[in-house]
Amino acid sequence: xxxxxxxxxxxxxxxxxxxxxxxxxxxxxxxxxxxxxxxxxxxxxxxxxxxxxxxxxxxxxxxxxxxxxxxxxxxxxxxxxxxxxxxxxxxxxxxxxxxxxxxxxxxxxxxxxxxxxxxxxxxxxxxxxxxxxxxxxxxxxxxxxxxxxxxxxxxxxxxxxxxxxxxxxxxxxxxxxxxxxxxxxxxxxxxxxxxxxxxxxxxxxxxxxxxxxxxxxxxxxxxxxxxxxxxxxxxxxxxxxxxxxxxxxxxxxxxxxxxxx
Numbered sequence: 001x002x003x004x005x006x007x008x009x010x011x012x013x014x015x016x017x018x019x020x021x022x023x024x025x026x027x028x029x030x031x032x033x034x035x036x037x038x039x040x041x042x043x044x045x046x047x048x049x050x051x052x053x054x055x056x057x058x059x060x061x062x063x064x065x066x067x068x069x070x071x072x073x074x075x076x077x078x079x080x081x082x083x084x085x086x087x088x089x090x091x092x093x094x095x096x097x098x099x100x101x102x103x104x105x106x107x108x109x110x111x112x113x114x115x116x117x118x119x120x121x122x123x124x125x126x127x128x129x130x131x132x133x134x135x136x137x138x139x140x141x142x143x144x145x146x147x148x149x150x151x152x153x154x155x156x157x158x159x160x161x162x163x164x165x166x167x168x169x170x171x172x173x174x175x176x177x178x179x180x181x182x183x184x185x186x187x188x189x190x191x192x193x194x195x196x197x198x199x200x201x202x203x204x205x206x207x208x209x210x211x212x213x214x215x216x217x218x219x220x221x222x223x224x225x226x227x228x229x230x231x232x233x234x235x236x237x238x239x240x241x242x243x244x245x246x247x248x249x250x251x252x253x254x255x256x257x258x259x260x261x
Contacts, residue, residue: 005032007057008039013050013201015043021203022058028112030077033086033247040093050260051201052097055104064111064134078159087144094119095216098209100200104193105180106170108249115144118153122196123180125171126189131179137166142229152219154180174249204242205260214233 005017019026042048070076103120110133136141142163151159154177171183184192210233241261249256
């Protein structure tokens with residue numbers, strides 16, 4: 001498998017994962033999808049990685065599926081394999097990773113590319129970015145968790161309209177709707193991503209993973225179930241080394257040195 005479709009750099013406890021097919025706006029083929037899954041797996045088990053940034057190279061974050069692959073009689077893996085072996089595992093790995101993942105949306109995010117971005121824990125885009133649920137424009141339906149995350153982020157009516165109409169949403173509008181966490185200027189984008197990533201990497205990441213689990217479960221839990229899960233995970237968090245360090249540093253009036261344990 002080629003090592004060029006996705007790039008990985010680990011620096012200051014942050015794994016920077018870059019989708020790297022700029023000539024096709026970082027659209028996914030099978031090789032790229034499987035490599036991304038492999039990199040997520042490696043980051044999950046690497047103690048030197050405490051936060052992850054997912055971004056794209058060039059003008060786009062990701063344009064979704066490479067349509068040349070699905071229209072090539074020899075290369076086309078079929079939609080069943082594409083969904084069950086490519087996109088569904090990618091979304092699952094993003095949501096079940098114990099490490100915080102920043103979606104650093106550097107350019108247009110369309111189709112599955114938009115929904116991969118929205119599945120990340122914290123999504124930041126610069127002012128030139130747009131998001132589009134492009135599926136209906138070619139006779140398809142949203143996948144990659146789009147019909148799950150989008151209505152929960154921005155509401156049922158707006159999400160369904162965007163899915164049906166395929167409207168382009170600017171970064172500013174996405175922030176206003178609550179679709180993303182923050183929009184920056186183009187000039188400040190990279191520095192803001194680095195700032196957030198470093199902040200997360202130096203936080204008590206064991207607790208951050210638990211927060212992620214709580215929000216995942218809140219999608220389907222009853223209030224009673226959620227309160228029980230909060231109690232369970234809070235008891236676990238209170239037994240962590242990071243909690244002990246956090247309390248000690250507060251009392252001693254110094255900066256904490258968290259280890260993610």
